[in-house]
Amino acid sequence: MHGLQRGVLAALGVALLVLPGSAHGQIPRWDGGGGGGAAVVDRGVKPGDQVVLDFYTAAGVVLHEVSGERLVDAQGDLFLPYIGNVHVLDRTAEEIRNMLVKRYESYYQAPVIDVQIKFRVNITGAVRAPGNYLVEPTTTVVDVVSLAGGLGTSVSSGVPGGAADASRIHLFRDGDTSVIDLRAGSADPQILGMPVISGDWIWVPAEPLSAWRENVGLIGGVLSIAASVVWIATVVN
Template sequence: MIASSSLNSPAGRPGALAGILALWLAVFLPGCSLTPGMDMKKGSDISDATVPVMKDGKLVKEKVNIVPITADLIIERENARLQDASKLSLPSSEAGPYRVGLHDRLQITVWDHPELNDPGGEKILPELAGKAVGDDGTIFYPYIGTIHVADKTVSEIRDLLSQGLSKYFKKVKLDVRVISFQAHKVNVVGEVKYPGVQSMVDTPLNIAEAISRAGGVTAEADLSHVTLSRGDKLYPINLQALYEQGNNGQNLQLMPGDVLNVPDRYNSKVFVTGEVGRQQSLQIHKGKLTLAQAISEANGVDFNTSNAEEIYIIRAGQAKPEIFQLNGESPDAMILAEQFSLKPHDIVFVGTAGVTQWSRVLNQLLPSSFSQVMTRGAFYGF
């Protein structure tokens, strides 16, 4: 009865509440390492967890260094990017004369000898006119017989015919032209309006023209990561640089069998999470998104709950994962953030302040009845 009377009296309540609080702290304080939500070890220069890393063609487990974002880092990375771009080996953009291929149709005109020319003239459909190159790469011509023309230029075929006919006619004059191009084709696929096969003609076909023939790109196209497949090699093509900066080095001449792929923008995203105004994924627009832009698009850092020292960029590439850290306490840190370019699949994480972490422990681990007790304790001066 004495204990009960003491507890129920206003004077006894603060002591009882203090005892309850001490008990709760003793139980739950050791569990602060299990704070709800994401966290990074403050002040550490290496990650807590081991991650898969590709080494010598094999996946191994390693911890990842946490690299501070400084002016030196940005300069080093930009210089390395420019150096890599200068070393990038693109295929030759020089296209030679058109070489006749299988199923092309040739129109051969011999002056002063109409009996050797195709009958019907313009009344014959182009797909039926002239002489078709057979599967063996040959055509048959009167007086000369079978001639191998595949992989030869028009001028080379003209010389062969002139030499053959000169045995039967004096001063042979003739003309050869391709009237139906069927042999050499390229594929334009992905985010273009009319994807499909395009025939190559006797004028060179470059990347810009091929995309124009395909009706142009769609609104979902990622122009910064176009690829050209030639044989067993894959080449990166930056159409954004071609269209906006006039970089004609990207406007390669296409070759027979090339596959030009314009990808969509789905994979060109970064993810902003942690203590920001709005956690979300962001689209990389026109091939560039800086850290400052990403934070701004996410409605900025929540200064009430965040630890501005702990702004992380997690680049989880399987071959070489990386983690970068920006100390955003100083306003001039945003200069570095504006110069730090993000890559597709980067994760921007803004850390949580310690007081916010403790508040969340209380809110999520302690029962609501305890909050009521604390409220009553505050009323009685605890």
């Protein structure tokens, strides 16, 4: 009996170590204040964002070597054919377009350049496909959740913690934290229409009850295995 008790206690200890949320870093940490609603900020590109260029000559010919998608590097630069590095940090699409037209006028007469920006955002937690996404400036928090496969449910495969808690989705932005309620009938229309900006981090927590159910199931499974091992050891001895 003492051996069984020791085995059960050891198994319980193992289960507690592997419970979702028990590991360091499972719950996001953010240095800075919080609480206020995140304001819509009209700001330019940051490292990791994507700049999409469509370059045409005055004759309407597409210049493929310049056109295309390019990531802003860690220094806030783009490397482009003929003109080399272009510093675009914190510049808007219109500012980048004007800069490139001026630089390329030395090579092409009256070039026509279209510039689109895609912001890098991150979503983690109880969604089906967490990760980094490149999104257009009009993309909202709801859009990012959809891109990540939607909120997790109790039957979602591979979603940590089971069902998502749509009432307290966290938006981390520039050191501030906003808690957003996306439940049907409870969401603020202004929040629903608020676009994300570069560097936004969205964390979707799991429902406490859902997480508890999964934890109980995990503990039960570990204890069952431990009891079987102890029983086998007792029979052998």
